[in-house]
Amino acid sequence: MIPYGRHAIDEDDIAAVTAVLKSDWLTTGPAVSAFEAAVAGRIGAPHAVAMNSGTAALHAAAAAVGVGPGDEVIVPCITFVASGNAAIYQGARPVFADVDPETMLIDVADVARRITHRTKAIVAVDFAGQPADWPALRALAEPHGIALIADACHALGATLNGVPVGLLADASALSFHPVKHITTCEGGMVVSADAGIAKRARAVRNHGIDLDWRERAAQGTFAYEMTSLGWNYRLSDVHAALGTSQMGKLDGWLARRRQIAATYDHAFAGVNGFRPLSRRSGVEHAYHLYIIRLDEHYGAAGRAALYGRLRARGIGVNVHYEPVHLHPYYRNRFGTAPGLCPAGESAAERILTLPLHQGMTESEIGQVVDAVLAETQSLAV
Ligand SMILES: *Cc1c(COP(=O)(O)O)cnc(C)c1O
Numbered sequence: 001m002i003p004y005g006r007h008a009i010d011e012d013d014i015a016a017v018t019a020v021l022k023s024d025w026l027t028t029g030p031a032v033s034a035f036e037a038a039v040a041g042r043i044g045a046p047h048a049v050a051m052n053s054g055t056a057a058l059h060a061a062a063a064a065v066g067v068g069p070g071d072e073v074i075v076p077c078i079t080f081v082a083s084g085n086a087a088i089y090q091g092a093r094p095v096f097a098d099v100d101p102e103t104m105l106i107d108v109a110d111v112a113r114r115i116t117h118r119t120k121a122i123v124a125v126d127f128a129g130q131p132a133d134w135p136a137l138r139a140l141a142e143p144h145g146i147a148l149i150a151d152a153c154h155a156l157g158a159t160l161n162g163v164p165v166g167l168l169a170d171a172s173a174l175s176f177h178p179v180k181h182i183t184t185c186e187g188g189m190v191v192s193a194d195a196g197i198a199k200r201a202r203a204v205r206n207h208g209i210d211l212d213w214r215e216r217a218a219q220g221t222f223a224y225e226m227t228s229l230g231w232n233y234r235l236s237d238v239h240a241a242l243g244t245s246q247m248g249k250l251d252g253w254l255a256r257r258r259q260i261a262a263t264y265d266h267a268f269a270g271v272n273g274f275r276p277l278s279r280r281s282g283v284e285h286a287y288h289l290y291i292i293r294l295d296e297h298y299g300a301a302g303r304a305a306l307y308g309r310l311r312a313r314g315i316g317v318n319v320h321y322e323p324v325h326l327h328p329y330y331r332n333r334f335g336t337a338p339g340l341c342p343a344g345e346s347a348a349e350r351i352l353t354l355p356l357h358q359g360m361t362e363s364e365i366g367q368v369v370d371a372v373l374a375e376t377q378s379l380a381v
Contacts, residue, residue: 002355002364003316004289005179008253009242016245020237031237031244038247039174039189042157043166047198049190050240051205054153054175056233057188058086061171062121063228064190064200065147067092071120076106077323077341078348079125083151084324092120096325096340101293101347102278103127108136110341115140121147126155126165128320129257129286130279134160134168149173153188156181157254158286165286166191171201176239179357180288181253182246184239205233253358257287260356260365264290267369273298273380277351289320290356292372293347300349302379307352309375315368318353 020031032050040048051057067073069091075084077096084094098110106124122141124132134148141148150169152158158165166172171194174180176187190201203210208230216223235243268276274292279285294302303319310317323345325336338345355368 007178031240035240050235051188054188055082057173060204077344098341128289131160154288159284184243294350
């Protein structure tokens with residue numbers, strides 16, 4: 001099976017990890033700071049706070065912008081469940097906004113309709129590696145004092161109008177899960193230009209223990225204070241060393257992902273029955289995922305048939321994602337139901353993610369193209 005995503009680990013990565021295993025610091029040491037500096041430097045961001053997952057980064061971002069009990073957080077209906085869960089962890093209520101079916105990015109006009117006096121933050125996903133419409137979201141949020149959180153777990157290395165992902169929202173969450181652009185096995189990071197947000201994210205990462213007190217401890221006093229509720233979201237130095245080593249390969253991998261996406265675009269141009277998700281102007285896409293959408297009349301049954309046929313041919317297609325608000329937990333707890341986000345629900349029935357990762361061979365890319373063309377065209381008959 002050609003997987004939809006896959007990590008790439010080489011001997012340099014392994015050497016970087018074993019060097020840390022032989023060192024004095026396994027966690028909260030210099031490798032974590034070095035990894036934070038590598039990511040911050042690549043993005044041009046003043047602050048980066050490493051976390052032990054992308055989910056922890058989303059939670060820390062929500063806490064750091066002040067999301068709390070009684071608040072509402074607007075979240076797109078099509079995303080990984082973690083984007084919505086981050087609000088719930090903070091005692092807030094996720095409010096689902098629809099997405100544009102052409103891009104699966106959050107629909108800004110629908111966001112505007114869902115703002116209330118309780119809205120504390122908007123989480124937008126830079127879906128598949130394409131930044132959301134951050135200037136429009138900012139124009140909407142700023143007059144109300146609403147914070148902007150980017151779920152940028154798909155989008156390390158993307159830009160919008162020349163501005164890198166990581167600097168488009170007030171706080172941005174990255175993931176280093178093995179299917180993402182670079183990996184630390186498990187890991188994540190909060191990136192921000194705001195010193196206050198970064199400071200609070202650091203506290204969230206370490207039990208809510210105030211960093212100034214830790215600094216005082218380093219200066220010879222045992223005293224520290226826990227000033228807010230935090231968690232243990234620390235990334236180990238072993239994982240961080242892998243991340244720094246992987247960061248050195250990011251640009252080459254982004255170029256390769258863009259090349260594969262261009263090959264798919266070219267092969268599928270003008271073909272009947274489906275279209276790739278579209279790309280907005282001003283976007284430099286990071287291509288975490290390459291997603292096609294079947295025409296409306298195929299419906300969920302057409303997608304299920306195509307999924308089965310491609311899998312049978314060894315093409316590891318996947319679905320990103322089922323609507324979050326239709327998961328049983330959300331339905332039971334928040335009373336969400338079909339019809340809440342009609343455009344996203346309809347599009348979600350007809351999307352399919354094709355294999356795309358830096359390690360794909362030309363032969364594998366050719367196999368994907370041939371299989372997708374053959375099976376979609378026979379489905380159309
Ligand atoms: C991967 C991902 C996450 C969660 O990241 P983890 O590192 O697996 O916790 C959150 N949101 C989106 C959109 C993702 O793709």
